[in-house]
Amino acid sequence: MHVLVVGGAGYIGxxxxxxxxxxxxxxxxxxxxxxxxxxxxxxxxxxxxxxxERDTLEDLCRKTCFDGVMHFASYIQVGESVREPAKYYxxxxxxxxxxxxxxxxxxxxxxxxxxxxAIFGEPVRIPIGEDHPxxxxxxxxxxxxxxxxxxEDYDTAYGLKSICLRYFNAAGADxxxxxxxxxNPETHLxxxxxxxxxxxxxxxxxxxxxxxxxxxTCIRDYIHVNDLCEAHLLALQRLWDGGGSSAxxxxxxxxxxxxxxxxxARTVTGRDxxxxxxxxxxxDPARLVADSQRVRVELxxxxxxxxxxxxxxxxxxxxxxx
Ligand code: UFG
Numbered sequence: 001m002h003v004l005v006v007g008g009a010g011y012i013g014x015x016x017x018x019x020x021x022x023x024x025x026x027x028x029x030x031x032x033x034x035x036x037x038x039x040x041x042x043x044x045x046x047x048x049x050x051x052x053e054r055d056t057l058e059d060l061c062r063k064t065c066f067d068g069v070m071h072f073a074s075y076i077q078v079g080e081s082v083r084e085p086a087k088y089y090x091x092x093x094x095x096x097x098x099x100x101x102x103x104x105x106x107x108x109x110x111x112x113x114x115x116x117x118a119i120f121g122e123p124v125r126i127p128i129g130e131d132h133p134x135x136x137x138x139x140x141x142x143x144x145x146x147x148x149x150x151x152e153d154y155d156t157a158y159g160l161k162s163i164c165l166r167y168f169n170a171a172g173a174d175x176x177x178x179x180x181x182x183x184n185p186e187t188h189l190x191x192x193x194x195x196x197x198x199x200x201x202x203x204x205x206x207x208x209x210x211x212x213x214x215x216x217t218c219i220r221d222y223i224h225v226n227d228l229c230e231a232h233l234l235a236l237q238r239l240w241d242g243g244g245s246s247a248x249x250x251x252x253x254x255x256x257x258x259x260x261x262x263x264x265a266r267t268v269t270g271r272d273x274x275x276x277x278x279x280x281x282x283x284d285p286a287r288l289v290a291d292s293q294r295v296r297v298e299l300x301x302x303x304x305x306x307x308x309x310x311x312x313x314x315x316x317x318x319x320x321x322x
Contacts, residue, residue, distance in 0.1 A: 004068070008044065100160065119141050168222070
């Protein structure tokens with residue numbers, strides 16, 4: 001089976017490529033390297049290109065018969081999406097539609113889409129199941145939800161099968177230490193904490209300690225990047241086995257506050273981690289915790305690295321690589 005991984009040079013995409021290659025799939029990566037890293041793709045065919053270039057896409061899908069596509073190429077910063085919505089709708093929605101149109105034209109049958117907890121907006125109940133109301137509160141979340149709805153319509157009209165995986169907080173790194181998070185600028189909590197532990201930052205700023213949570217800081221559901229990737233494989237296999245289009249929430253179902261994450265990082269690293277308290281970051285819900293029963297039951301997904309200390313230990317191994 002040959003899988004096209006769009007955005008395979010990025011954080012989650014590169015872990016996915018490694019897993020697919022390990023499991024014996026043929027893999028082609030398409031990435032424009034706007035945020036990804038060429039050296040994160042080691043053992044797969046690499047094509048430099050952008051989803052905007054429809055000709056490149058058509059050419060690629062004409063020359064290679066793909067059995068499925070995984071799509072990781074999106075911008076991911078909520079705050080930036082508020083300041084620059086055009087950038088987000090163009091990249092995350094319009095370019096995705098280009099890809100889907102070429103898939104339909106070339107009869108590529110299966111699509112796995114990287115969606116997000118941000119489609120739910122401010123949660124009305126916790127944990128968040130698949131049927132929770134979708135009321136995204138920023139262009140990032142709205143764009144992802146638009147694509148989810150587009151996918152339903154493309155299935156009805158054109159028979160394109162898809163599974164949307166709604167990530168909660170992707171974290172951690174390749175247990176073998178070859179890959180990890182390399183965002184520039186880094187905005188995610190765990191890598192920032194570990195940079196502070198490693199002396200690459202003076203401190204970590206906690207965005208708000210007056211939330212309605214036990215210790216006043218935001219609660220999130222951190223899921224190991226490899227566990228996310230395993231879910232992608234199960235999803236693709238489900239479609240290949242004749243399963244219908246679907247969407248799943250992906251988290252461990254355990255919420256940790258920012259303070260708890262810092263405390264766990266102190267234990268894992270054995271380092272002092274200086275903390276400062278700052279203002280709330282606009283658009284941050286107090287709690288985001290997944291109900292992932294459906295993906296466990298329907299796809300047989302089971303996280304291997306559910307423990308927060310293990311997630312942080314793998315990220316620390318990456319942070320301290322020589
Ligand atoms: N946080 C801090 N200080 C920092 C960075 C983050 O206190 O320097 C806090 C945030 O306020 C939040 C938590 O740590 O409460 C986690 O923040 P991240 O930025 O790591 O992750 P988010 O929950 O904001 O974002 C995740 C994904 C995004 C996605 C979003 C959707 O990483 O890509 O969920 O809700 F858009």
